[in-house]
Amino acid sequence: MDLDSITVALRSFWTIWLMLLLTGILVYAMWPGNRRTFEEAARIPLKDDGQEF
Template sequence: MDLDSITVMLRSFWTVWLTLLLTGILVYAMWPGNRRTFDDAAQIPLKDDGQEL
């Protein structure tokens, strides 16, 4: 096993890993149960300083 074959193998691994990670993040963000959490977080900049979260 030479350095070139190791490099190709690691590039393939990172491509698969990053694709799975991106897919997981997108599924988490689009999951219907998380909508309220994200809507509440989106309203934080619009709240007055005296209001509690």
């Protein structure tokens, strides 16, 4: 096994790993149970705490 074949194998591994990671993130973000959490987080910048900087 030379360096070129190791490089090709690692590139394939990282491509598959990143695609699985992206799929997992998308499934988590689109899961119906997480909707309320994300909606509350989206409203944080609009809240008025009464504090001035």
